[in-house]
Amino acid sequence: MSANDRRPVGSPQSQTYDSAFLKACRREAVPHTPVWFMRQAGRSLPEYLKVREGIPMLDSCMRPELVTEITLQPVRRHGVDAAIFFSDIVVPLKAIGIDLDIKPGVGPVIAEPIRTRADLARLRDLTPDDVTYVTEAIGMLTRELGSTPLIGFAGAPFTLASYLVEGGPSRNHEHTKALMYGDPQLWADLLDRLAEITGAFLKVQIEAGASAVQLFDSWVGAIAPADYTRSVMPASAKVFDAVASYGVPRIHFGVGTGELLGLMGEAGADVVGVDWRVPLDEAARRVGPGKALQGNLDPAVLFSTPDAVMAKTDEVLDAAAGLEGHIFNLGHGVLPTTDPDALTRLTEYVHTRTAR
Numbered sequence: 001m002s003a004n005d006r007r008p009v010g011s012p013q014s015q016t017y018d019s020a021f022l023k024a025c026r027r028e029a030v031p032h033t034p035v036w037f038m039r040q041a042g043r044s045l046p047e048y049l050k051v052r053e054g055i056p057m058l059d060s061c062m063r064p065e066l067v068t069e070i071t072l073q074p075v076r077r078h079g080v081d082a083a084i085f086f087s088d089i090v091v092p093l094k095a096i097g098i099d100l101d102i103k104p105g106v107g108p109v110i111a112e113p114i115r116t117r118a119d120l121a122r123l124r125d126l127t128p129d130d131v132t133y134v135t136e137a138i139g140m141l142t143r144e145l146g147s148t149p150l151i152g153f154a155g156a157p158f159t160l161a162s163y164l165v166e167g168g169p170s171r172n173h174e175h176t177k178a179l180m181y182g183d184p185q186l187w188a189d190l191l192d193r194l195a196e197i198t199g200a201f202l203k204v205q206i207e208a209g210a211s212a213v214q215l216f217d218s219w220v221g222a223i224a225p226a227d228y229t230r231s232v233m234p235a236s237a238k239v240f241d242a243v244a245s246y247g248v249p250r251i252h253f254g255v256g257t258g259e260l261l262g263l264m265g266e267a268g269a270d271v272v273g274v275d276w277r278v279p280l281d282e283a284a285r286r287v288g289p290g291k292a293l294q295g296n297l298d299p300a301v302l303f304s305t306p307d308a309v310m311a312k313t314d315e316v317l318d319a320a321a322g323l324e325g326h327i328f329n330l331g332h333g334v335l336p337t338t339d340p341d342a343l344t345r346l347t348e349y350v351h352t353r354t355a356r
Contacts, residue, residue: 012142012209016149025249027325033354034081039333040074064137089155113167138208152205156217157194157235191235199242214251221256240268276331280319292325
């Protein structure tokens with residue numbers, strides 16, 4: 001029996017239990033293939049740019065009313081089957097006191113990178129009191145969303161570690177790999193600490209009402225399978241284990257992870273996200289049975305003609321035809337200059353074409 005079944009009638013998770021999105025996560029029959037888009041709440045929407053005007057990114061993540069409005073915008077506009085909580089993967093790090101900022105056009109920047117054992121002391125435990133704005137926003141959202149599921153999320157330990165060690169986004173991850181190879185015990189302790197923080201952050205979101213969670217390992221495609229197995233998987237598995245008892249679906253996604261798909265599933269995900277580089281039927285072979293898949297239209301396709309978008313969407317849906325469970329998504333996030341109407345048309349097309 002899942003945690004959803006044990007929750008009292010009227011709880012957010014019980015209201016969303018029979019949604020197409022959660023059915024697909026559980027590999028059950030669905031009325032249509034459910035659709036949501038990574039970064040669906042954000043820069044591609046004029047209404048988002050309007051409400052965010054003059055408000056720094058991290059500040060906007062800490063205002064419950066604003067988070068609620070931004071999260072709801074793509075649900076209203078596109079008719080997607082799930083909402084994704086508007087936040088950022090560095091929010092829990094900011095909440096425990098790490099000096100960081102999200103610089104426009106750059107991304108998260110860490111004032112003092114973490115590279116020594118003494119630096120680990122700066123990564124204290126996360127408590128619900130550190131992120132009361134998250135609890136408040138999710139409560140507001142689930143009341144508004146009703147039967148539409150809300151997906152909570154967090155950054156995976158490897159990706160958070162990379163930001164912390166590099167001091168910001170990195171093309172080659174040289175400091176990260178230097179630490180991982182040169183001091184494997186310190187690396188393991190760093191990822192374990194981040195797994196504790198990440199698990200606690202996901203627990204807050206689930207207890208507030210999130211119906212599923214996604215772990216983003218944005219940078220993990222930079223490492224080889226053997227390094228993933230030895231130096232990354234234990235921490236990711238610890239995060240998934242931390243929330244296993246809640247019974248909500250756990251999604252795992254990374255970019256450039258075609259060679260890691262099977263391992264990412266083994267880490268504990270119920271759903272494995274696939275970027276656009278690997279067809280879904282091949283991804284299913286790599287992941288193996290017992291997992292749903294999410295993906296995987298190339299986000300750049302949306303800049304082409306409507307006919308071309310439909311043709312490429314057909315390729316994705318055809319490749320997904322034999323899957324146990326499929327959630328339609330892009331192979332990465334919505335690009336900032338995407339025409340919002342293209343997303344609305346895409347959602348409607350997938351719903352219509354896959355109606356059972």
